[in-house]
Amino acid sequence: MKKCIVTSISLILVAIQTSCTTKGAYEAFQYNHASACREYRGQQQDDCLANYSKSFEEYQKERTGYSE
Numbered sequence: 376m377k378k379c380i381v382t383s384i385s386l387i388l389v390a391i392q393t394s395c396t397t398k399g400a401y402e403a404f405q406y407n408h409a410s411a412c413r414e415y416r417g418q419q420q421d422d423c424l425a426n427y428s429k430s431f432e433e434y435q436k437e438r439t440g441y442s443e
Contacts, residue, residue: 398431
């Protein structure tokens, strides 16, 4: 329960700090999921974190189909 409260407060602070922009929302989403990965250990944790390591810029390029 305490962990859930800390995560929720962290997400709120991130959202406030980034003014709820698309990038801020994406980063809050990534942070929340990466935090959940910390429950795992070893390779399982590494695999979980790898799923949430994409930068907003990479995400944006994939989403819009834009590549340089």
